[in-house]
């Protein structure tokens with residue numbers, strides 16, 4: 001390496017109002033090259049000295065690099081005075097919120113620390129950071145580390161922070177504003193909830209979760225949390241769901257703030273998001289990927305750990321099942337298309353990073369970790385991860401280092417298996433044929449439409465029997481196993497593949513149901529749904545399978561059925577037969593679920609509301625009877641508000657009532673429900689009215705994708721959206737530039753636009769891959 005950075009001493013000056021900021025930094029490094037290239041995007045350099053002597057420098061043509069020629073070898077001290085305006089997008093150093101909630105905040109992942117100050121903006125250029133911030137006297141500053149000292153300077157304060165441990169630039173944080181805070185202690189670690197403005201709008205739920213998560217991870221990894229404190233900061237306008245800055249984690253308001261307006265689904269999301277970001281404090285922050293090609297692993301791992309963690313501290317949330325549904329099921333759908341790609345993507349430049357931020361990297365990545373976890377067992381998995389974290393502590397590592405570590409502990413071929421799953425595109429389907437006392441298994445790549453491929457995977461297989469489950473490794477194209485007490489393949493949906501059974505399996509479903517777990521049922525339903533969409537299963541047969549699996553039905557299956565029917569109705573909106581069958585089934589389930597009881601399990605009440613939401617969209621009578629209660633929106637339980645707003649939207653031809661309610665909402669969770677409802681209305685004037693709210697800034701920048709997506713999803717406004725989509729994309733690209741969140745959100749809706757005009761849609765989709773929409777870290781479709 002030409003340059004090895006040891007330390008940055010950075011003094012930021014935020015005393016110049018909103019016009020911009022300035023700063024000076026001293027970088028201590030060792031160098032063995034005649035040219036030093038620093039990352040520095042759009043920053044004005046006022047002075048530059050090397051070892052106390054003024055030095056010549058130039059900008060690259062695109063003004064993204066600062067180039068210093070004729071440097072000497074050895075230990076160098078570079079001093080730079082710089083100035084910049086705040087970033088206009090939600091990346092780098094930017095201004096967020098209005099009035100007393102106005103704050104200066106940062107979002108640096110993946111390569112946007114260099115939007116804030118000149119640096120070597122690579123994950124493997126780790127260094128110590130000593131940071132100070134000059135801020136107005138009535139504001140506070142938050143950094144990665146605790147405050148070392150505060151010195152008065154006229155009407156300003158200079159806040160100096162303790163030095164950070166050795167860390168990557170993308171994990172730095174700087175925040176300035178008026179914050180209401182509340183702290184608790186876990187051991188000696190201070191956990192602080194920080195909310196901009198005059199009011200602490202959240203209860204203690206986030207603090208309690210964070211405290212329990214820290215305890216869980218310390219025990220699981222066998223490594224203590226390395227910093228003396230951690231902040232949980234609510235950011236009024238934020239591109240991703242949350243960001244794991246070391247010791248100063250930032251969140252969208254709805255992913256952190258919990259109060260009386262928070263429904264259970266949102267509450268679980270808050271828990272999941274906190275658990276995710278805290279997992280990164282070890283996996284990602286303490287040990288960091290060498291380069292962005294392993295970003296998928298960083299995210300998949302945190303997504304997998306959030307599930308293990310929350311399942312331990314709040315088992316009643318049943319997140320293992322909901323993670324299966326949201327991750328495995330949805331990524332299997334995209335991975336069954338010809339257009340899918342391997343998880344392992346080539347990332348040459350930061351602009352390529354966007355290519356690896358999609359359902360495949362996150363959902364499939366997480367599902368494969370779950371498959372490996374099941375294959376090696378929790379104890380081996382934990383020991384392997386712990387050894388890996390200890391070995392590369394404060395350093396950088398690659399995916400293969402982790403597989404080797406888990407492989408060494410478990411003595412199983414983890415590296416070989418992972419290589420198949422991350423380097424090959426798509427997923428296999430296993431055809432099961434019983435013959436005498438044997439069961440014949442045959443694998444072949446699964447496609448939604450008729451394609452062919454000779455790829456073979458090494459598949460960890462769990463075979464469910466009436467007396468228990470057996471784990472085997474299928475490492476060739478076909479194999480035979482003893483029939484024994486066989487009931488079904490892929491027990492509990494642990495593997496990332498589809499199963500195609502003989503006709504007989506489906507005709508005898510009722511006899512086997514007693515052996516099925518919730519996820520077993522969900523898995524059968526989901527494979528059938530895929531066959532339905534690809535035209536390989538009839539509507540009648542699909543509903544027959546549903547009816548057989550429904551008795552004694554459990555909530556995860558209902559959730560999956562509801563989701564599948566919901567999306568099928570949005571795609572097949574002109575097929576009256578499907579619609580009436582689907583709404584009929586949902587109404588029956590709703591009746592069976594009954595009214596909410598005091599002590600019911602959490603997933604059940606969420607499922608009930610999701611069904612009501614779907615019915616509000618597709619069943620006019622249901623919506624009409626529900627809509628009459630819209631006037632009591634804020635007095636009704638938070639769980640029922642989305643269905644209420646949707647019912648109002650689908651039965652009214654005037655957006656005004658929804659707009660007025662939107663203007664009265666106090667929390668982002670309510671605002672989002674109302675945006676989604678407004679996007680579900682009929683009538684072009686209403687569609688235009690919602691887009692006008694987006695363009696006029698009446699809807700926060702961070703939430704504009706929800707408005708766009710709900711309009712695209714709406715069969716009545718799809719044509720209108722196709723007409724303006726090019727314009728919408730460029731607007732969203734600008735606001736989300738550098739974060740990637742906008743493009744990711746838009747990608748989800750592209751297939752729906754294709755129903756109107758496939759050719760035009762493909763052209764529009766290519767616009768999303770332009771180079772200036774580089775991606776940030778996004779957790780949960782998405783969150784970082």
Ligand SMILES: [Zn+2]
Nearest residue numbers: 299302779784
């Ligand atoms: Zn993450």
